Amino acid sequence: MRTKLFYSGGLIFAAVLLLSGGILLGAILLQQREDAIEETPPQAQETVLAPEVEAVLERKISLVAELLLDPVIIDGLRMANQEHESISLEEILEFDEKWRNTEGVDEFIEAFLDNDVARKLIEFQEQYPGFSEIFVVDAHGLNVGQTNKTTDYYQADEDWWIGAYRGGEGKTFYGLIEFDESAQAEAISLYVPVIDPLEQKAIGVAKAVVNIAAIKMEL
Numbered sequence: 001m002r003t004k005l006f007y008s009g010g011l012i013f014a015a016v017l018l019l020s021g022g023i024l025l026g027a028i029l030l031q032q033r034e035d036a037i038e039e040t041p042p043q044a045q046e047t048v049l050a051p052e053v054e055a056v057l058e059r060k061i062s063l064v065a066e067l068l069l070d071p072v073i074i075d076g077l078r079m080a081n082q083e084h085e086s087i088s089l090e091e092i093l094e095f096d097e098k099w100r101n102t103e104g105v106d107e108f109i110e111a112f113l114d115n116d117v118a119r120k121l122i123e124f125q126e127q128y129p130g131f132s133e134i135f136v137v138d139a140h141g142l143n144v145g146q147t148n149k150t151t152d153y154y155q156a157d158e159d160w161w162i163g164a165y166r167g168g169e170g171k172t173f174y175g176l177i178e179f180d181e182s183a184q185a186e187a188i189s190l191y192v193p194v195i196d197p198l199e200q201k202a203i204g205v206a207k208a209v210v211n212i213a214a215i216k217m218e219l
Contacts, residue, residue, distance in 0.1 A: 169201070189210075
């Protein structure tokens, strides 16, 4: 799924309209310069939100980052990267087309919803139900484990994956409030690289979708 992000080079003012205990916290106001959009590459995109919302998102990001230190997830990504070393783009696109054209869940898709990595993600989701969806993608941009069926299988053509993987350097950021098709909820997506503790470089990326209702509860 594609996520529309806003560029740090632009002029962005944002606040979030959330009603908690009858208190009006603010409204979203976004503005950006068109020349900044043209000049800034996708991987440099960032979003700025109200400080109260950013504080909640930082706490959510810390939870996800801690989850991604789990040896099961690290080992799963190492294995996936090794298995996909020789896969061609043509093969990837064939798998991706099959995935996108499959209604429901077939045997191929089920394998990503029921493996060691997926089970860790589901356990985390059960502990923190505010996360509508979580999935982990390897260094080739291919799904490894997930809590929900994603829109597609291949993520390396997505701006968020490019920005978060960053050629192995890794970068954490979040997107805008939007309707997430996979999660079927108004949400903000968090993008967190998975850093191999031995190599100290990104070996994958996690996308965690936080339901707006969960954010409201913490404000």
